[in-house]
Structure formats: C-alpha cells, structure tokens
Amino acid sequence: MKILYKNKIEAATLLLVFIFSVMLIYGAGGIHTSGDISGSAVAQQYLHNGSELTGSTNIVNSIVWDFRGFDTLGEEIVFFTGAIGVALVARNIKKTRKAGSGRKR
Amino acid sequence: MNTMDTIIKETTKIVFPFILVYGLYIALHGHLTPGGGFAAGAIIGSAFALLVISFEKKDLEHKLIIHDLIDIKSVSGLLMLLVLSKLGYHFRDALIDSQTIFRLWSGGFTAMMNIAGMLMVATAIILIIYSLEKEAWK
Numbered sequence: 029m030k031i032l033y034k035n036k037i038e039a040a041t042l043l044l045v046f047i048f049s050v051m052l053i054y055g056a057g058g059i060h061t062s063g064d065i066s067g068s069a070v071a072q073q074y075l076h077n078g079s080e081l082t083g084s085t086n087i088v089n090s091i092v093w094d095f096r097g098f099d100t101l102g103e104e105i106v107f108f109t110g111a112i113g114v115a116l117v118a119r120n121i122k123k124t125r126k127a128g129s130g131r132k133r
Numbered sequence: 134m135n136t137m138d139t140i141i142k143e144t145t146k147i148v149f150p151f152i153l154v155y156g157l158y159i160a161l162h163g164h165l166t167p168g169g170g171f172a173a174g175a176i177i178g179s180a181f182a183l184l185v186i187s188f189e190k191k192d193l194e195h196k197l198i199i200h201d202l203i204d205i206k207s208v209s210g211l212l213m214l215l216v217l218s219k220l221g222y223h224f225r226d227a228l229i230d231s232q233t234i235f236r237l238w239s240g241g242f243t244a245m246m247n248i249a250g251m252l253m254v255a256t257a258i259i260l261i262i263y264s265l266e267k268e269a270w271k
Contacts, residue, residue, distance in 0.1 A: 079234060082229070082240070082241060082242065082243050083164070083228070083229035083232055083234060083239050083240050083241035083242075083243070084164030084165070084239065084240035084241065084243040084244065085164065085165055085234060085235055085239075086163065086164050086165055086166065086167065086169070086243075088167075088169075089163050089164055089168075089169045089243055089247065090164065090240075090243050092169065093163075093169065093170065093242075093243045093246040093247060093250065094241075094242055094243045094246070097242075097246060100246075100250070101216070104250060104253055104254075107253075107254065107257055108253065108257055110257075110261075111256075111257035111258070111260045111261050112260075114260070114261045114264055114265065115260050115261070115264040118264040118265050
C-alpha cells in the first residue's frame with residue numbers, strides 16, 4: 029500500500045470507488061429484466077391505470093410529463109439554464125468591452 | 134459566410150414550413166403517438182438551425198426578425214408558462230372527465246405540458262443556435 033499510493037487520500041478514494049462499484053453491481057442484479065413487471069408495483073400501476081389517470085394513451089409521454097412531471101420541469105430548468113449560459117457567453121461582447129475599458133483609451 | 138449556393142437556399146425555403154408543421158404535429162399528437170414536447174422542440178429548433186446556416190445575415194434580417202423573436206425575455210416567459218401549467222394541476226381531473234380517450238382532444242394535462250415543453254425547448258435551441266451564429270457572423 030505504501031509503495032503503490034503516495035498519500036492516504038488516493039488510497040481512500042480508490043477504496044471508496046471499489047466499494048461503490050461493488051454496491052452498484054450488487055444493485056444492478058435486482059433490476060427486473062425487460063417485460064417483467066410482476067415485482068414492481070409502480071410499473072403495474074402505470075401500465076394498468078395510466079390511461080384512465082392521465083387521459084393520454086401514450087404511456088411513455090404520460091409518465092414523462094404527468095406522473096413524473098416535476099422531474100421533467102427540473103430537466104427543463106436545467107436546459108433553460110444551459111441556453112441562458114450559452115447566450116451569456118456568446119452575446120455581443122463588443123459593447124461591454126467598450127463600456128468597461130475606459131482606462132485603455 | 135458566403136458559401137451556401139442557390140440550391141440549398143431554395144430547398145430550405147421550400148422545406149422550412151413543412152418542418153415547422155411536422156414539429157407542431159409531433160407536439161399536438163404527443164399524447165397519442167410517439168414523440169412529445171422534447172422531440173417537437175428539437176425538430177422546430179433544427180428547422181431554425183437550417184435557416185440560420187443556409188442563409189446569410191443580410192438575407193435573414195428583413196425576412197425573419199430573429200432578434201425580436203429570440204429574446205431572453207421571451208424564453209423566460211415560456212419558462213413561466215411551463216411553471217404556471219405545472220401549477221394548474223388542480224384542474225386535471227375535471228379536464229380528463231370532459232375528454233374522450235383516443236381522440237385529439239384528450240390527454241388532459243399531458244397535452245398541455247407537451248405544448249408548453251415544445252415552446253420551451255424550441256426557443257432554448259433557437260437561442261443557443263442564434264447566439265452562437267451571431268458570433269460567427271461578426
């Protein structure tokens with residue numbers, strides 16, 4: 029250990045990564061295979077009562093925009109923030125540069 | 134930016150409204166057929182991207198006033214529309230009761246959210262494309 033890693037932080041990070049990898053692999057074993065909804069009450073609720081609860085027949089769309097609508101709203105806010113960030117970086121810089129650099133003239 | 138020839142320009146003129154109508158169709162039928170707000174917004178944004186990359190600045194300025202269309206204020210208004218439509222979920226049961234399933238006028242809250250999301254995604258994509266292209270035009 030002392031030869032491989034120079035400080036304790038590196039060793040601790042690698043140990044944490046290893047532990048989380050083991051946990052992820054262990055958790056991935058519990059995911060249902062595609063088409064099998066017998067163990068998931070949420071999936072059964074979506075598929076059996078989804079069209080009556082939301083009124084829409086596209087079940088994917090009703091999950092995205094209705095059942096998990098707040099999640100989608102957060103996604104939209106993230107997307108909006110990205111667009112505003114791009115507009116902020118690539119806006120007309122000439123004007124601000126002229127106003128800001130008074131001491132150069 | 135004087136690279137695009139006449140064929141691309143004329144084809145863009147013909148194809149552009151059809152892409153807009155297709156995106157609108159995807160959004161309006163989002164609760165019935167595959168698609169939805171995100172896909173429709175991406176399609177409409179791609180139509181404007183086609184317009185922006187195939188024309189020059191002087192051709193676009195008098196045909197389509199992009200600078201007034203895409204303002205940060207308008208995008209904020211659309212975000213507000215999204216938030217308001219999200220807050221209006223008290224009326225969803227009454228809305229669904231008044232509709233018949235499998236029709237265009239159905240979907241209840243999902244249909245409204247699709248349209249609001251389409252406007253939001255489309256304007257965000259147009260804003261990104263236009264602000265990047267404005268740098269290239271300088």
